[in-house]
Amino acid sequence: MAYFLRCKNLDFSTGNQPVAMFNEEEADNYGIHPGDRVSLLWSKSKKIIASVDVSNKHVKSGEIGLFEEIWQKHKVELGDIVEVSLESRPLSVETIKKKMLGKPATYAEIYALIEDISENRLSEVMTTYYAASGFVKEFSEQELYYVAKAMAETGEQFNLTTKVVDKHSVGGLAGNRITPIIVSIIASLGIYIPKTSSRAITSPAGTADTMEVLCPVSFEMDAIKQIVKKTKACLVWGGGVKMAPADDHIIKVSRPLALESYDKMIVSIMAKKVAMGVDCLIVDVPVGLSCKVPTMKDAKIIEEKFKRLGRRFGMKVEIMAIKATEPVGEGVGPALEARDLLRVVQQHKFRPIDLENKGCKLAGRLLEMKGYCKKGKGFEIAKKQIISGAAWKKLNEIIIAQGGKKDWNSEEVMQEYQRYEIHAKKSGRVKFIDNKAINEVCMNLGAPIDKYAGMHIHARYGTKVKKGDKLFTMYASSEERLKLGILGAGRNIIFHIG
């Protein structure tokens, strides 16, 4: 393609990259579209690449409007004729075409693609084709490694001088606020564990929501590094830093299809762990029909994929797959979960033992993976850190470093709220607890926006209850809001007693 156009000074400035403005109708006929790149050639020594803008107002057919920058820098004269050629499409588009045809891509290609996605240079339509290409042909292990690596490298990285450990949960289970417990245990033993967490996504609380009851959680990278230098840990919201930013764009176009593959999920997790400098990762996988991972067989597949990908990054990965029969801990909702975890590290008499044990189990495995102790000894060491108060001391340090209140008392976390108790209508054994229904009722009560709304669960899975026994207590900010929860609890059978 070679078109000749007469230069016109537009008297605009972009302060950025060179821009050439075409007559809209003419550009359309040339097959040149806004955002394309064109080369402008005056002579052999005068050639630049500009990005395309179009207008019917400022530029007539036969003209090309040039912005101040080009005008000055290249000493263009009014009426000069320039030869315009469309630059070949960005490499990323070619890479996406390759993947749509099921062909393999190199690291250079994938890096350029992921970089373009992360810097928002690709349209949503093109990003969707990229997401779709995994269905044409599954990415090879090599390519998954490339994608995770490129995602990590095109975003902010943690870059501590030492490697760190991490815990990740694939989610879907109410309660389960074990993260702060694990972080406190691990950091209390001198091992770095900088933890970023998400807020609730269609659930009554995420770790970031829970921690926010106790201290601020939203920080930029530099501030987080300061916190970690001080305490060897942090418990912050991941949204404040730009780790693996391409992932957010890909998730945005993947979500509407609701067909996320395990490969995509693992790459997305792994990218953030690589950016964090993790060398030992324990992944908490609740297994159950209402969880992200429905069966133990699926958990096995995920484990295998995680381990293989981890190996390429020199990262040990272990999966802790546990059948999800009920929430872990007794509280559901940010403040009720914060109370639970404080009760555990402060060894309160009403602490939920299942939460304490699960935290110690995962922390223990991390210690063993890191080589801190022999296999089989981790749990014991973790437990000791809690019983001795070392874990609480560490959590207190972290809360203070993040700007929270000193010396929280677990019993001061909850506010005076409207309550409503639900009692067993008959005697029998608790045969099933509906996690999904718990989530829904807690959201009816106002969680996670209302941090103090939620539910305290009294009866546990497998235990016997008598008619009239308390099953759970609902908390809401007002009578009116409480009523919404009561209606929800009436609609959903949470406890199946048989």
Place this chain on the structure above:
Amino acid sequence: MAYFLRCKNLDFSTGNQPVAMFNEEEADNYGIHPGDRVSLLWSKSKKIIASVDVSNKHVKSGEIGLFEEIWQKHKVELGDIVEVSLESRPLSVETIKKKMLGKPATYAEIYALIEDISENRLSEVMTTYYAASGFVKEFSEQELYYVAKAMAETGEQFNLTTKVVDKHSVGGLAGNRITPIIVSIIASLGIYIPKTSSRAITSPAGTADTMEVLCPVSFEMDAIKQIVKKTKACLVWGGGVKMAPADDHIIKVSRPLALESYDKMIVSIMAKKVAMGVDCLIVDVPVGLSCKVPTMKDAKIIEEKFKRLGRRFGMKVEIMAIKATEPVGEGVGPALEARDLLRVVQQHKFRPIDLENKGCKLAGRLLEMKGYCKKGKGFEIAKKQIISGAAWKKLNEIIIAQGGKKDWNSEEVMQEYQRYEIHAKKSGRVKFIDNKAINEVCMNLGAPIDKYAGMHIHARYGTKVKKGDKLFTMYASSEERLKLGILGAGRNIIFHIG
């Protein structure tokens, strides 16, 4: 899912479908997004489906804002509690998921999908997944039939009481303005041939651009029907009617990938022909490296696909694949091509014989396909219609019916324009004519926006020329614009003489 919310009157009116407004943050937690559909249940007798809107200003957490329509129609009282459930995703999304997993779809599924696309109910991202799904697994012949049928049925249809014939060109060749010639011949014999054409897409002229030199071409469906009733034909721009509107949306997301398959191209053409009620279709396929179809082998593949799909619609399809060595006719650019075609039907001494013959050949085949005459007799009959003046009489009728000038004289079509002749630099035979370069130079001269800009070609492929012979003449509206064309012609070697 079951959430309970308290009703609030929003005092807005949409005049359209019922809308329910959620608190933005809360809706996000519920996994309810703008555009989703929710069912609102007050009691067994009171249930409606509403579409979701969100706001942080008008609706607090725990509330649902209802628009005037719902309020009045369902006698909602302030503070009433409503049970909200997310309706399952539209069927189309499920169909796209199926196709992304390579599974077959039924007609009902494809119809609903194409209808959603045509009515802009699917996001660009979802439409892209649909376009991508053809790469996961090629659509079966059955599915291609379903898609074409659904595309036709979800748009405007021509619905004449009689079946019609049509001609289609897959494009890419300069000049080639045979359509008005074919239409004139066929209609002059009493056969219906309502023809919609496109404007130029990255070329110096489309049939609609050329006809617009002679008469208006932009009409709505009713007006077109009147023209066809009067003349048995029309020569209008297709953009004025909404035939197979889903196709436009699909093309929009397909174009950036630049990987259109023959299947997609054929379905897209076929949908419009079905909407038109075509029973005989002749497809003009210029074959060459700079055309849409590069080789004769590809033309064969296309022919086979066309015939098979046509058969399902009871439509006879024939392909006329001709090696493209040079433009058909001598003019390139809207007015220069209009002059060519008038010269043919008016039997002017300078008429381009190749254009006349190609027009008669295709018209003749259509007559044979339609059963108007025996095989082998069509060309002769077509030629007679031209020589007798019947074709010109018919074209004149059509031009008048479309509101154009009566009795055009071919030699009055062009305006007094700036001209520049290019002469042969050496003697020899014309061994190659670069169609792409001709297109580019004509666009440098201002075509198709400037209807009178373009090129007249004097030397034809295969002939001998002497040094100094005229090769072609360029036309532009001004000296300045002419200079752009001259530069273009200097940059591109159009005639290869050896």
